[in-house]
Amino acid sequence: MDIFNSFIVGKYIAHRGYHTETAPENSLAAFQNAIDAGFAIELDIQRLSDGTIVVFHDSSLSRMTGKDGYLKMLKKTDLKKYKLKGSEEHIPTFKEVLKLVDGKVPLLIEIKNDGKVGELEKELLAMLKKYNGEFAIQSFNPFVLLWFKENAPNILRGQLSSFFKGEKMSFLRKCALKRMRFNRQTKPDFISYNADDLPNRFVRKYKNLPLLAWTIRNKDDFMKAVKHCDNMIFEGFDITKAL
Secondary structure (H helix, E strand, O other): OOHHHOHHHHOOEEEOOOOOOOOOOOOHHHHHHHHHHOOEEEEEEEEOOOOOEEEOOOOEOHHHHOOOOEHHHOOHHHHHHOEOOOOOOEOOEHHHHHHHHOOOOOEEEEEOOOOOOOHHHHHHHHHHOOOOOOEEEEEOOHHHHHHHHHHOOOOOEEEEEOOOOOOOOOHHHHHHHHOOOOHHHHOOOEEEEEHHHOOOHHHHOOOOOOEEEEEEOOHHHHHHHOOOOOEEEEOOOOHHHOO
16 A cells, blocks of 8 residues: 555544534534545544543543543543533544544544553454544554554554653653654554654654644644645644645
């Protein structure tokens, strides 16, 4: 497969869906908006305490639901109680999202896993084997990519990275991740890098791999990034009108 002829390069990717005030990020409504507009969808997955895979970005519930607590403490039966940003949209399960999208547009699935790698990935793989649409996975955690390289090498996998400014992590970890030191072992098919940190010498080493820039939020961001990347993950505006 020529990845440069895949959706990774050929289709703009809506960050957490094509979300609006009435269709919050990572909601079924935001994903329907992306389908209607013909954009690929970037989304985030995590596991609940009962093992259910859901689509949600934060570890804390407060920003998106206005309620205290942590996502990992919830069970599937709790989800309908948590409305997103004051809307009628609830935290969706990944199964609900797959049913809605149903291959209409491609999915770029960010696996949020800072813990032990294996259980979430195994369950996700079982679900993806039954799904007929286009998709790829990506993660900041290189051990997630290594798991997919060893267990499902035909699935496109991308290494997420940035300069991690302001992030609470050790100096050594930050250096290793921003330099993508594990790429030799994980062999990613593409790279997703923070647009604020482009261009840089670390991505230049991988000219043979597609480079995605995130997150593009307006025309100015678009014009700055377009010279340095192969595609963009965007939000907050119609990227097709940027040129």
